Amino acid sequence: MARSPQKKTSAPASGNAVTADLVAVLVAVTDGTPKIMTIAGGSALPSGPFEFTHRSLQTALRAWVEAQTGHPLGYVEQLYTFADRGRSGDARTPHSVSISYLGLTREDQVGEGFEAHWSGWYDYFPWEDHRAGTPVCLAKMIAPKLKTWAKAAPSPTLQRERWQRCAITFGLEDRGWNEELVLQRYELLYEALLIPEAGRAHDREAPIVPGKPMTADHRRILATGIARLRAKIKYRPVVFELMPAEFTLLQLQRSVEALAGRLVHKQNFRRLMEQQELVEETGAMAADTVGRPAKLFRFRHAVLAERAVVGTKLPLSRT
Amino acid sequence: MARSPQKKTSAPASGNAVTADLVAVLVAVTDGTPKIMTIAGGSALPSGPFEFTHRSLQTALRAWVEAQTGHPLGYVEQLYTFADRGRSGDARTPHSVSISYLGLTREDQVGEGFEAHWSGWYDYFPWEDHRAGTPVCLAKMIAPKLKTWAKAAPSPTLQRERWQRCAITFGLEDRGWNEELVLQRYELLYEALLIPEAGRAHDREAPIVPGKPMTADHRRILATGIARLRAKIKYRPVVFELMPAEFTLLQLQRSVEALAGRLVHKQNFRRLMEQQELVEETGAMAADTVGRPAKLFRFRHAVLAERAVVGTKLPLSRT
């Protein structure tokens, strides 16, 4: 089947040949800590060349992750395709297209003898964890530095606009924290040169914000993945991919909170779970617990066949 | 800056060289009809090779669309990257990665002397337009054929599962229409071999569903774009990219309805517009109208700077 005329009349394939890479954001949640699979001492996301022996990108990613971790991948979703030369540095390297994916697993599913390292994702984004209230680094370090950056704009109008952008994306000045703006926040810090990856790293005076950096644009890809996942859990039952087969409602709640980076109202969370019929009792009770023992639940896989849209809404507080 | 170790130790670039193509879903709304830019007599989306002279994919797309249509592009968003060999047919062609984009413009913005053709998007997806109630072809043709397909499953359990999937994605048996499931519906029809693109086209007996086909996987890409746009208008003020500078609230409503493929409650729509402060009066009134003249409004660009999340919610009916 012929493609479009445009393509037929275009330059030969060798003219714009590129290499295709896969980059994976593999997420697990262990003990209420969201983790991502990393390599190179936690400074890079797992990535590799795309093998065209596979039928599709998804198949390639699954096979590749399985080879790396020794376990099949549950939920997989494409994130974004990057081809920016600007950030990757050297223009003389062969052009590369990076196709990034988000994958959900459990840490314990990784086979023995594999080089998988799991790093807490808040190591890379300390300002994103609002479970214990607004992080200290946000108010004490990031906000002031953003203010300085805003004030450095050429005109008063631009200064105000810059600061307004900062205030919105970081929820400053009582605007309320929006946990989904992960990428926007990273991009803003990048633009303000508060992130090592933004270059100017040789500038020792550069005011750098806390948070572990990553190779190339991997931290940006990670931010994309976190943002996507935080949005997704609200309208698709994907949290369960990160849970063991049986769990208590509190464990489930803790996982949701870990991903969202903020706390939810316990009773309302249970109400949502019940009325949405996402889970069912196993009949067993949790063992080895403090306090009153909780019922064990399992995910009702049937809901996937029953309804098109089901989510784990976040019963947030208005305050 | 070095990339991950995985990449360093991988095969040389020539080993997995591919060509990168851009495919664009360019949307406009004219007189309450959503349209897409097409080439080749409406059988393909505009596409072409990615020129690495540009800094990023977005820049490349913008420049390319501008060259094609003679007008700058407003809103641009990446859709999906395809590399499936399975559907493109010949395995001997050079491997290609197609990066698709969604772009919003207005039909009248296309310059003279360009070969842009605008086709109504419901020509390709007749079953997606529910503005005048459930389309006839859905009840009369699609539903029965899906039922036949479901019954062709090997076991009774599989038959039931198939039919349940169909009923959910197409809103059959009083389940309610979900306008966002555009891609799922297309994929289901594809799987059921009711779509010419699914191959078996030589089979004259094949029960084919109404709707204009497209080259390669372009109709799938279009479905992805429509689905994305239908979801997006609910939480981002992107409709305004498709509107003229000044418009009446009814015109705005008609555009939203055109995209969503379903009607909304007029009074509630106005209430939403007002309380969200997305628009402001220009002071002028619409001319050349039937009935009472309406106030003209314009988009309040300031909201983009004021709030992070603003949407054109659909005040749908519960029935």
Next chain:
DNA sequence: CATCTTATGCTCAAGGAGAGTATAAATGGT
């Protein structure tokens, strides 16, 4: 038994969303 901790059931109030009624302002026909 007092206390701590988690589990679980229930109520309340404010806001949002779906739906309907009523009125206003234009046009065109008789």
Next chain:
DNA sequence: ACCATTTATACTCTCCTTGAGCATAAGATG
């Protein structure tokens, strides 16, 4: 002039959702 028709615009009403809090139950520990 009057009326039907069409669109614009203002309000009201009710049900459901959602944020929030109170109260009680059931285990462990000292």
